[in-house]
Amino acid sequence: MNEKLKKYLDGIFAPYDDLKAVQELKEELFNDLQEKLNDLKNEGYDEDTAYNTTINSIGEVSEIIESIHTKTCELQQMVGMDFSKSNLPNSDFKAVKVLDGKFNYSNLQGSDFSHSDLSNSSFKCSNLNHVKFDGTNLTDAKIEKSSLKGASFKNSELKGTIFKYSDLSGVCFDHQTLHGTNFDYSGLKGTTFRHAVLRNVSFKTDVKKAIFDGATMDKLTYALLKGYRAKLDNVTVI
Amino acid sequence: MTGLKISSDLIRGHIDTILLKLLLKGDKYGYEISKLVHSGSNGGYELKEATMYSCLKRLEQEGNITSYWGDETQGGRRKYYRITDKGKTTYIDNKNNWEYAKRILDNLI
Numbered sequence: 613m614n615e616k617l618k619k620y621l622d623g624i625f626a627p628y629d630d631l632k633a634v635q636e637l638k639e640e641l642f643n644d645l646q647e648k649l650n651d652l653k654n655e656g657y658d659e660d661t662a663y664n665t666t667i668n669s670i671g672e673v674s675e676i677i678e679s680i681h682t683k684t685c686e687l688q689q690m691v692g693m694d695f696s697k698s699n700l701p702n703s704d705f706k707a708v709k710v711l712d713g714k715f716n717y718s719n720l721q722g723s724d725f726s727h728s729d730l731s732n733s734s735f736k737c738s739n740l741n742h743v744k745f746d747g748t749n750l751t752d753a754k755i756e757k758s759s760l761k762g763a764s765f766k767n768s769e770l771k772g773t774i775f776k777y778s779d780l781s782g783v784c785f786d787h788q789t790l791h792g793t794n795f796d797y798s799g800l801k802g803t804t805f806r807h808a809v810l811r812n813v814s815f816k817t818d819v820k821k822a823i824f825d826g827a828t829m830d831k832l833t834y835a836l837l838k839g840y841r842a843k844l845d846n847v848t849v850i
Numbered sequence: 851m852t853g854l855k856i857s858s859d860l861i862r863g864h865i866d867t868i869l870l871k872l873l874l875k876g877d878k879y880g881y882e883i884s885k886l887v888h889s890g891s892n893g894g895y896e897l898k899e900a901t902m903y904s905c906l907k908r909l910e911q912e913g914n915i916t917s918y919w920g921d922e923t924q925g926g927r928r929k930y931y932r933i934t935d936k937g938k939t940t941y942i943d944n945k946n947n948w949e950y951a952k953r954i955l956d957n958l959i
Contacts, residue, residue: 639926643926
């Protein structure tokens with residue numbers, strides 16, 4: 613019976629499950645309902661009647677969802693939001709979900725996108741200096757013609773991320789796994805890829821001053837880098 | 851009470867005040883509150899969980915109450931709600947407003 617109740621709640625909360633506040637609320641509600649169910653059974657109601665009475669006492673779930681930090685909800689569910697041409701320096705975008713978001717022509721200097729999901733989002737011609745992308749999911753994101761000086765990418769997901777025509781000088785990609793990432797025509801002066809794992813990474817640009825010490829890469833990436841005269845003394849080819 | 855059912859719309863606007871009053875007498879968790887509302891109305895009014903939680907969350911955002919997780923050893927953990935000083939003031943204001951409205955309505959209805 614507990615399982616049945618749990619499944620029911622999982623079902624009604626499924627569309628909102630990403631929000632931490634909602635998860636906590638679900639836990640509260642589940643414990644309440646379980647207690648109510650037990651009380652009703654102790655009062656002598658049969659399983660089905662007790663279960664139905666319990667479920668009926670929930671009411672409209674949308675009512676609670678609306679009340680949960682409207683702001684948090686808005687921030688956390690910005691799917692396809694357009695922040696283009698915005699001036700948003702030092703903004704807090706921590707742990708938000710902005711799938712397919714657009715941040716084109718924006719000033720986001722110093723903003724924090726840590727642990728956010730920015731899959732498929734696009735950042736064209738934007739100021740991203742000193743932006744934090746720590747633990748951020750940037751799968752298939754397009755960061756083109758943007759300035760990324762001092763940006764950080766610790767533990768970020770960069771599968772298929774496109775960094776074309778961007779200034780990444782001095783940025784650190786040490787220990788990262790880069791798969792299908794594209795750095796074509798980008799500034800990589802002093803950019804470091806120490807002990808990074810590179811697969812199918814495209815570097816059609818000046819890589820002479822990028823650092824690849826201890827990196828592991830596939831033959832294709834190696835050949836490309838070699839063609840562009842990167843220093844590859846300390847590299848493992850797989 | 852036979853045949854009569856309290857219109858939930860009539861009560862809806864006062865749920866905040868009802869919750870605050872219950873919390874004046876000590877910290878409580880969700881189900882405890884809904885049971886007290888049920889018994890306090892002699893079974894005449896059933897507070898839906900969704901309505902209760904939306905009020906609790908709003909009261910919390912407004913700073914009228916705070917919440918904390920209890921340290922239950924058995925079963926699921928419970929979140930307790932506690933009234934703040936601001937909440938006590940809100941309760942008194944709401945109660946005064948209600949007394950005033952009640953006098954007017956008694957004359958009008």
